[in-house]
Amino acid sequence: MSRDRMVKFTLKSTEDLAKMREAGKAVAAALKAMKDAAQPGVSTLDLDVLAGEILAGFGAVSALKNYQPPFSDIRYLHNSCISINNEVLHGVPKADRFIRDGDVVKLDIAATFDGWCADSAITTIVGTPKSPKAEKLVSVTRASLYNAIRKAVYGNTMGDVSHAIQSHVEKNGFGVVRDLVGHGIGQTPHEEGLDVPCYGRAKLGPKLVVGMTFCIEPMVTTGRGTVAHTGDDPWTIISADRTLGAHFEHTVAILEDGPFIITAAERSDEPAAATAD
Ligand code: MF3
Ligand code: CO
Numbered sequence: 001m002s003r004d005r006m007v008k009f010t011l012k013s014t015e016d017l018a019k020m021r022e023a024g025k026a027v028a029a030a031l032k033a034m035k036d037a038a039q040p041g042v043s044t045l046d047l048d049v050l051a052g053e054i055l056a057g058f059g060a061v062s063a064l065k066n067y068q069p070p071f072s073d074i075r076y077l078h079n080s081c082i083s084i085n086n087e088v089l090h091g092v093p094k095a096d097r098f099i100r101d102g103d104v105v106k107l108d109i110a111a112t113f114d115g116w117c118a119d120s121a122i123t124t125i126v127g128t129p130k131s132p133k134a135e136k137l138v139s140v141t142r143a144s145l146y147n148a149i150r151k152a153v154y155g156n157t158m159g160d161v162s163h164a165i166q167s168h169v170e171k172n173g174f175g176v177v178r179d180l181v182g183h184g185i186g187q188t189p190h191e192e193g194l195d196v197p198c199y200g201r202a203k204l205g206p207k208l209v210v211g212m213t214f215c216i217e218p219m220v221t222t223g224r225g226t227v228a229h230t231g232d233d234p235w236t237i238i239s240a241d242r243t244l245g246a247h248f249e250h251t252v253a254i255l256e257d258g259p260f261i262i263t264a265a266e267r268s269d270e271p272a273a274a275t276a277d
Helices: 014-037 044-057 132-150 158-171
Strands: 080-084 087-089 104-113 116-125 182-184 191-196 213-216 219-221 227-229 237-239 245-247 250-255 258-261
Touching: 014 044, 014 080, 014 104, 014 116, 014 250, 044 080, 044 104, 087 104, 087 219, 087 245, 104 132, 104 245, 116 132, 116 245, 132 158, 132 213, 132 219, 132 245, 132 250, 132 258, 158 191, 191 213
Parallel strands: none
Antiparallel strands: 080 087, 080 104, 087 237, 104 116, 116 250, 182 191, 182 213, 213 250, 219 245, 227 237, 250 258
C-alpha cells in the first residue's frame, strides 16, 4: 500500500467549517488579548485566565483544559500553553512564573465552539528585544508559516507545505523541530492520520484535497532544532541546546479557491481572510 493510501482523515462540510471558524475567531481574539497583556511582571497564569475569559465572550471554551492529547498519559489543566525563551512549546501557565522584559513568549490556544475546534499560536517579544537574532527568529518563523499556508492548496502535497517551512527556516540559519509535527483537527484538537511535519520534500506526501483541515505549526530554534523535556513538568518542551525557540500556528482549511485560515483575526474583508494575520 502506498503511503498516500494509508493516510486517513476526515473532510469537513461547509457547516463544520463555519463552526471551526467561530472557534478560530475566539482563538485569534484570545491570542491578541494575551499578547497585549504580556508585560513585565505579569504571571503566565494571569495570561491563561485572561484567555479563558476572552474565549467565553465568544461562546467558546478552551479545547486544552482537561484534554488528554495523544502524546500524553495525563490531562492538561489549563486554557493555554505559554512557553518562554528556550521553552519551545507546551509550557504550563504558573502563578509564580513572571514575564520579563525581552522575553520571547509563545502563546498557544485551542478552542471549541459547538463541538468544533481551532488551534493557533504566536510568538511575541516583550518590551525590548535582547538581540537582533531573537527578532530575526520570530520574523523568520512567522514568514515560514505564511509561506507554508500559500502551499496549502488543492492538488499540492503535504510535502510542499512542509518543504516551505524547512527551506525558509534553514536558508536563514535556524533549525526546525523534527520531533513534533502539526496535525489534523476537527471535533478534537488532534485528529490522527494527518501529520504536518516542519521538514519535507516538495511533491511528496499525501495529496491535499478540498475539505481537509489541519494545523501548520513551524517550531523553530536558533540552534539545531533538537528538543527535550525540562523534567520540571510532563509538558514543557525546551530546545536541547538551550537556544531560543519560536512557534507560530494556524488552523487551515483546503478550499476550492485556496487556503482558508480558520484562526485568522476577524477582518472586514472576510471571507478573503487567507492573507490575514
Ligand atoms: N496547540 C498545542 C499542540 O498542537 C496543543 C497542545 S495540547 C496540550 O501541540 F494538552 F499540551 F495543551
Ligand atoms: Co497545534
